[in-house]
Amino acid sequence: MKGKYFVLQMVAALIIAGTAVSAPKSGERKSGSCGAEPDARIEEKAQTLCPVMGGAVDKQIFVDHDGKRVYFCCASCIDAFRETPEPYLEKLHRDGVRLEDAPKDADKKTT
Numbered sequence: 001m002k003g004k005y006f007v008l009q010m011v012a013a014l015i016i017a018g019t020a021v022s023a024p025k026s027g028e029r030k031s032g033s034c035g036a037e038p039d040a041r042i043e044e045k046a047q048t049l050c051p052v053m054g055g056a057v058d059k060q061i062f063v064d065h066d067g068k069r070v071y072f073c074c075a076s077c078i079d080a081f082r083e084t085p086e087p088y089l090e091k092l093h094r095d096g097v098r099l100e101d102a103p104k105d106a107d108k109k110t111t
């Protein structure tokens with residue numbers, strides 16, 4: 001049972017060390033990073049281009065995915081998106097596209 005006690009001591013020591021280290025961070029550290037903006041300043045914009053073919057979207061052609069509405073240029077792009085949504089979502093994200101929220105009650109009438 002000595003081993004178990006030792007583990008408990010270790011855990012306690014880590015917790016104490018953790019709080020001691022993290023406590024003073026809140027106040028002073030800001031001065032260094034102030035003014036130096038992180039380079040992640042991608043401007044968010046509404047979706048205007050189809051993530052599959054890159055054409056202009058038709059607002060009548062869309063899919064609600066994970067609470068977000070994704071527009072496409074034509075219906076066949078929906079099929080491509082539904083098969084593998086991840087790369088298209090990633091592309092939209094990289095392009096700084098902010099997807100519209102899908103209306104809550106839209107889930108019920110799946111096309």
Ligand SMILES: [Zn+2]
Nearest residue numbers: 053073074077
């Ligand atoms: Zn298309």
